[in-house]
Amino acid sequence: MRKKNKIKINYAVCGDGNTIDPRHCAKCLQVCKPAIFLLHQTVGASEKNPLDPQKWRVTPLWPSLCNRCMACVEACPEKAIEVL
Secondary structure (H helix, E strand, C coil): CCCCCCEEECCCCECCCCCECHHHHCHHHHHCCCCCEEEEECCCCCCCCCCCCCCEEEEECCHHHCCCCCHHHHHCCCCCEEEC
């Protein structure tokens, strides 16, 4: 039986208007061959201008497709991704 993948992203350093803006980095999205990540606005975030959102997040939407290659972990400059 295949182990269920769990992917954690530390949003204190990546996304949600914190240190790194994932729209400008996106290294995990670029290297992930199964394309399990989704880049989207942070749901429920209060924005100064809701028509120009600044709080974005990368979410591992399809972790079951992860082949545990760890390319996303290696590519992340902030070491914000953990594959368990």
